[in-house]
Amino acid sequence: LDPMSFTKESKAVIDFIADYYKNIEEYPVQSRVEPGYLSASLPESAPYCPESLEDILKDVNDCIIPGLTHWQSPNFFAYFHANASTAGFLGEMLCSGFNVVGFNWISSPAATELESIVLDWMGKMLKLPSSFLFSETGGGVLHGSTCEAAVCTLAAARDKALKELDGNWENITKLVVYALDQTHFTFQKAAKLVGIPPSNFRIVETSFSTGFSISPEKARFAIEADIRSGLVPLFLCATIGTTPSGAVDPIAELGKVAREYKLWLHIDAAYAGSACICPELRHYLDGVELANSISMNPHKWFLINMDCCCLWIKEPKLLVDSLSTDPEILRNNASKFKAVVDYKDWQVVLSRRFRALKLWIVIRRHGLANLMHHIRSDIGMAKRFEAFVAKDDRFEIVVPRKFALVCFRLKPKKEAEGTELNCKLLDAINSSGRAFMTHAIVGRIYVIRCAIGTTLTEEHHVDALWKLIQEKAQNLLME
Ligand code: PLP
Numbered sequence: 001l002d003p004m005s006f007t008k009e010s011k012a013v014i015d016f017i018a019d020y021y022k023n024i025e026e027y028p029v030q031s032r033v034e035p036g037y038l039s040a041s042l043p044e045s046a047p048y049c050p051e052s053l054e055d056i057l058k059d060v061n062d063c064i065i066p067g068l069t070h071w072q073s074p075n076f077f078a079y080f081h082a083n084a085s086t087a088g089f090l091g092e093m094l095c096s097g098f099n100v101v102g103f104n105w106i107s108s109p110a111a112t113e114l115e116s117i118v119l120d121w122m123g124k125m126l127k128l129p130s131s132f133l134f135s136e137t138g139g140g141v142l143h144g145s146t147c148e149a150a151v152c153t154l155a156a157a158r159d160k161a162l163k164e165l166d167g168n169w170e171n172i173t174k175l176v177v178y179a180l181d182q183t184h185f186t187f188q189k190a191a192k193l194v195g196i197p198p199s200n201f202r203i204v205e206t207s208f209s210t211g212f213s214i215s216p217e218k219a220r221f222a223i224e225a226d227i228r229s230g231l232v233p234l235f236l237c238a239t240i241g242t243t244p245s246g247a248v249d250p251i252a253e254l255g256k257v258a259r260e261y262k263l264w265l266h267i268d269a270a271y272a273g274s275a276c277i278c279p280e281l282r283h284y285l286d287g288v289e290l291a292n293s294i295s296m297n298p299h300k301w302f303l304i305n306m307d308c309c310c311l312w313i314k315e316p317k318l319l320v321d322s323l324s325t326d327p328e329i330l331r332n333n334a335s336k337f338k339a340v341v342d343y344k345d346w347q348v349v350l351s352r353r354f355r356a357l358k359l360w361i362v363i364r365r366h367g368l369a370n371l372m373h374h375i376r377s378d379i380g381m382a383k384r385f386e387a388f389v390a391k392d393d394r395f396e397i398v399v400p401r402k403f404a405l406v407c408f409r410l411k412p413k414k415e416a417e418g419t420e421l422n423c424k425l426l427d428a429i430n431s432s433g434r435a436f437m438t439h440a441i442v443g444r445i446y447v448i449r450c451a452i453g454t455t456l457t458e459e460h461h462v463d464a465l466w467k468l469i470q471e472k473a474q475n476l477l478m479e
Helices: 003-026 053-067 088-096 111-127 146-164 169-174 186-193 216-228 251-260 271-278 277-287 316-323 358-390 413-429 460-479
Strands: 141-145 175-180 201-204 231-237 264-268 291-295 307-312 395-399 405-410 438-442 447-451
Touching: 003 053, 003 251, 088 358, 111 141, 141 146, 146 169, 146 175, 146 186, 146 231, 146 264, 146 307, 146 316, 169 405, 175 186, 175 216, 175 251, 175 307, 186 201, 186 277, 201 216, 216 251, 231 251, 251 460, 271 277, 271 291, 271 358, 307 316, 307 358, 358 395, 358 460, 395 447, 405 413, 405 460, 413 438, 413 447, 413 460
Parallel strands: 175 201, 175 231, 231 264, 264 291
Antiparallel strands: 141 307, 291 307, 395 405, 405 447, 438 447
């Protein structure tokens, strides 16, 4: 790691990335390569001698870029965005540059302390109750993904419940986890990983009448049925901004149900949590004080480059009880006298990146004011798109919009033809290379999801998307 060549080569890569961003709209948004495409262009085995950066970047350009789906393209409206920013990139550079491994406090005190501080900053921006913050009895940790956060909270909830059931591990077969048909599948995976029998993962069905969110009555009904069968309700996952449709579960009412039956309530705000920094959207978090834990992904909508998930928990001791390890090789006085946070005990893995740097830098470079502006501007563009759809009789909005996700479809002549018609429309749009959207099934209806929120998207991109949709719909209807 020679500082001279480091500077020269890093600059070359930065120039390369800057050119990529300059040309990003020229690429088809969704990659068009066929499976296995890359092995035809790359050698079968690793080089014995070093190669020049120039040659490598040429291959990145010729072989890798064609196989990218351009998530940072302003014409990317698929899944939920992963919105990058210059500040997020600078944070990633510093994180990579220092390359420290802060698994416990002593292994890099700044990594631990900055993480605790920015999690309190974020918690305050979201107006989380102080019981989730280090400044009181709670605390937060940065994971790479919601899936990791889900595994850890479920493990803590499981161990707490098993302890209350006489510490007998055989009781794990009695524990039940509740979610809804719109809950992210990551929670089902996490429940399986912590040993909850798949048959004890209850999926409560949603409907149009509840805006595709969980109905507290249905949750209560499922819980009571399980209690009557001798099972033990363990965990309820509520979502702010579901993946298929952006629906919001009624946190306050679910919180009361969770309290009544002593369930652990987790709030998954992976997508829409970022939006709750805006006072006019904060009400979606009302009732959060009744939850045991909450997570959100700043890498989705908070200008943080991948990867970054904030998890706050009211009783961090439960996480630590479940996940701590005490190998001789890591013993030190700071940990021994319990004066510090050792984040290895708040997560699955041992080694961890200094992710807090990018969160810290993004917050400082933008300030709360610009971060709110960023969210509002995306929501404004989503409203504009929604208005286009609403004005055209051939289309309909299927789910009421709450954030920057619009779920719509081309109206079929007969309901049975709805899926095929909209599938064809989506294919025609995506294969044009000019935009990329994805679909979902809500209330048994196939919808096209237009998720607005990549950093480079401007109004004229939304207008162009709508023209493209109309053009493809017209062709389809004339067929
Ligand atoms: N929860 C919601 C609501 C999501 O939208 C997603 C991903 O889109 C996840 C969880 C999964 O997040 P991760 O990929 O960080 O595990």
